[in-house]
Amino acid sequence: MTGLARGIPRIHVDLAALKHNLAVVRRHTPGGRVMAVVKADAYGHGALVVAQSLAAEVEALAVARLDEALRLRAGGIRTPIAVLEGIFDTDGLQLAAQLGLDLIVHDALQVDLLERTSLPGRVRIWLKVDTGMGRLGVDVHAAGALWQRLTDCPAVAPPVGWMTHLAHARRGECPETDHQLALFAIASAGSGAPRNIANSAGILAWPRTHADWVRPGVMLYGVSPFAGEEGADCGLRPVMSLCSELIAVKALDAGDAVGYGGTWRTPRATRLGVVAAGYGDGYPRTLPSGTPVWVNGRPVPLVGRVSMDLLTVDLGPDAADGVGSPVVLWGAGGPSVEALAASIGTIGYELLCRITPRVPRITLGAEADRSAPPEPDCRAPAEAPSGARA
Numbered sequence: 549m550t551g552l553a554r555g556i557p558r559i560h561v562d563l564a565a566l567k568h569n570l571a572v573v574r575r576h577t578p579g580g581r582v583m584a585v586v587k588a589d590a591y592g593h594g595a596l597v598v599a600q601s602l603a604a605e606v607e608a609l610a611v612a613r614l615d616e617a618l619r620l621r622a623g624g625i626r627t628p629i630a631v632l633e634g635i636f637d638t639d640g641l642q643l644a645a646q647l648g649l650d651l652i653v654h655d656a657l658q659v660d661l662l663e664r665t666s667l668p669g670r671v672r673i674w675l676k677v678d679t680g681m682g683r684l685g686v687d688v689h690a691a692g693a694l695w696q697r698l699t700d701c702p703a704v705a706p707p708v709g710w711m712t713h714l715a716h717a718r719r720g721e722c723p724e725t726d727h728q729l730a731l732f733a734i735a736s737a738g739s740g741a742p743r744n745i746a747n748s749a750g751i752l753a754w755p756r757t758h759a760d761w762v763r764p765g766v767m768l769y770g771v772s773p774f775a776g777e778e779g780a781d782c783g784l785r786p787v788m789s790l791c792s793e794l795i796a797v798k799a800l801d802a803g804d805a806v807g808y809g810g811t812w813r814t815p816r817a818t819r820l821g822v823v824a825a826g827y828g829d830g831y832p833r834t835l836p837s838g839t840p841v842w843v844n845g846r847p848v849p850l851v852g853r854v855s856m857d858l859l860t861v862d863l864g865p866d867a868a869d870g871v872g873s874p875v876v877l878w879g880a881g882g883p884s885v886e887a888l889a890a891s892i893g894t895i896g897y898e899l900l901c902r903i904t905p906r907v908p909r910i911t912l913g914a915e916a917d918r919s920a921p922p923e924p925d926c927r928a929p930a931e932a933p934s935g936a937r938a
């Protein structure tokens with residue numbers, strides 16, 4: 549880790565894994581257009597780094613909010629960027645038009661705004677229909693008339709696309725998804741405009757949702773959208789690894805208490821490792837004793853409470869690990885973020901997004917990018933060498 553102070557946690561962002569995962573998206577959706585979702589700081593990986601890496605390889609990026617798109621444009625990203633929550637006032641609309649952003653319209657008020665604002669250029673629009681998510685989106689029955697108004701609106705660049713969002717993420721039969729698709733087909737019938745439905749779950753499990761565009765999020769980062777599965781089960785490679793080091797190792801006697809509240813006591817004499825990582829970095833405090841932490845390439849149990857800056861592991865009585873021994877808290881060479889999340893009743897998405905700003909990011913795989921010859925059309929999925937997954 550040249551140039552980085554020792555003894556601090558960091559995340560490794562593996563851009564080769566990111567590209568591998570994009571290739572998995574392409575394999576599932578041949579010929580489809582990809583809108584890569586980089587909201588919430590690219591699920592905690594760093595939106596600009598991820599956007600720079602994907603910009604030439606996807607047809608569009610997507611963020612939740614206007615300010616996220618602003619930061620990407622300010623960072624030099626010229627790829628189309630869709631704003632999933634759209635805009636809410638004239639200033640937002642003007643800014644979006646100046647920056648050449650694509651907007652999702654999910655409410656009739658946004659149609660009104662487009663109709664009464666004159667813009668420096670036309671904006672591309674996706675009309676989002678609520679087919680069962682019960683969150684953002686216009687009513688199925690109102691959709692046709694709104695689509696026509698948007699299509700007739702001088703501020704809007706045709707064609708006006710159709711979008712909806714799936715509420716369920718599981719494999720196999722899913723009557724709720726069937727119902728969403730049926731409603732979406734009714735709403736968008738006969739328009740001939742591009743349709744955009746699938747998130748990661750749709751891409752991986754339901755070819756019928758693939759349509760013209762897809763919107764992969766979590767799978768790009770190597771994480772499975774399905775409960776009880778890991779990215780590897782879908783052929784994905786983790787992009788984020790949360791890594792640190794031991795900053796102290798000490799010999800404890802049987803019966804010694806460890807950590808706040810003394811919630812764990814040594815069952816036998818052992819060597820205790822103190823890891824520089826805690827909930828102040830985004831490692832959840834609720835992870836219990838026994839959670840695997842990888843030290844020097846092997847799993848050892850987390851013991852005692854996770855504190856803000858530190859956590860402790862039982863290295864075992866014969867351990868040879870010392871200060872500076874490498875630690876992987878999740879990701880390549882460690883436990884999966886999905887398994888950790890499941891053990892505390894949440895999903896991998898949340899743990900990825902919880903990494904705090906004090907944790908530095910180290911980008912891996914960027915050298916390979918730079919040495920690659922410039923390619924005007926980088927869409928052909930370049931397969932990563934098999935077995936590259938740690």
Ligand SMILES: *Cc1c(COP(=O)(O)O)cnc(C)c1O
Nearest residue numbers: 585713747748763764765766773
């Ligand atoms: C976040 C999001 C996605 C991506 O979902 P994943 O499950 O991460 O693939 C797609 N579409 C919309 C509207 C979203 O908000």
